[in-house]
Amino acid sequence: MSAKKNLTFLQGYFEKMSKPETIVVQGRDPKKRAVVTIVTEDEQKAFFEIRDAVIARIEKMGIRPGDQVEIGFVFIGSEKNGRVYNNLFINQIDYVN
Numbered sequence: 138m139s140a141k142k143n144l145t146f147l148q149g150y151f152e153k154m155s156k157p158e159t160i161v162v163q164g165r166d167p168k169k170r171a172v173v174t175i176v177t178e179d180e181q182k183a184f185f186e187i188r189d190a191v192i193a194r195i196e197k198m199g200i201r202p203g204d205q206v207e208i209g210f211v212f213i214g215s216e217k218n219g220r221v222y223n224n225l226f227i228n229q230i231d232y233v234n
Contacts, residue, residue: 144209148233149175151204152182157192173227175208185210185227194230205233 152174160168169192173185185208187195200206209229215222 142211142213144211144228146207146209147175147177147183148205148207149177149183151195151200151206152176152202154187154192154195173230175206183225185225187227191227191230198230198232200230200232207231207233 154174155172157169157171160170162168169189171187171192173187173191173195174182175185176182207230208227210225210227213224213226215224
């Protein structure tokens with residue numbers, strides 16, 4: 138499996154971003170984490186995890202609820218203790234032109 142993941146692109150409307158929280162992992166620098174809600178044209182709703190750089194980009198660009206955006210995300214699913222997790226991470230976000 139390739140270490141570099143291809144982005145999957147989706148257009149929708151930015152609904153909200155949760156308050157960023159700090160994740161502390163022993164032996165690593167602390168990271169910020171938040172969850173972004175995106176709503177599609179046909180009113181499907183998806184929740185994506187974001188980290189430091191994307192949090193900063195959303196804040197710098199001034200993205201607000203209702204703004205139409207295009208995201209590039211990756212799937213990072215995992216299995217832990219018999220449970221499955223369907224993790225979706227946004228790596229890129231821009232306004233739709």
